C-alpha cells in the first residue's frame with residue numbers, strides 16, 4: 001500500500017504542475033511581447049507616461065475587450081495604434097502576463113477564447 005501511494009504522488013504532482021508550467025510559459029512569452037509591443041508607451045511597470053499613455057495596472061477591461069484593443073487599437077482622448085501583427089497566441093500570452101503581473105492571478109487566458117473574442121469585436 002505504501003508503495004502504491006508512492007506511485008501515485010508523482011502523477012498528481014505532474015498533473016498540477018503541467019498547468020502551472022504552461023501558465024508560466026504564457027506569462028514569460030507575454031512579458032517578452034509586452035517589452036516589444038507595449039513597454040514604449042505604458043512603461044515596464046505599466047504605470048503609463050503622464051497624460052500621454054494611461055496606466056494599465058488597474059484596467060477594468062475584460063479579457064475580451066483587451067484582445068480587441070490590442071489587435072485594433074483605439075482612438076479616444078489618446079491614440080493606441082492597431083497591432084495587426086499580434087496573433088491569437090500572442091494576445092493570449094499578453095493577457096495571461098497582465099493577469100499575473102497586475103491582477104495577481106495565475107490563470108491562462110486560452111487561445112480559443114481570444115479567437116472568439118476577436119470575432120466579436122465591436
Ligand code: HEC
Pocket residue numbers: 034037038039040041042052053054055056058059060061066069070074075076077078079080081083094
Ligand atoms: C503608441 C503607444 C501605445 C502602444 C505601443 C500601446 N498602447 Fe495601450 N494605450 C495607449 C493609449 C494612448 C491608450 C488610451 C487610448 C484611449 O482611450 O484614448 C492605451 C490604452 C490601453 C489600455 C486601456 C487602459 C484602460 O483601462 O482604459 C490597455 C489595457 C493597454 N493600452 C494595453 C496595451 C498593451 C498590452 C499594449 C501592447 C500590446 C499596448 N497597450 C500598446 C498607447 C499605447
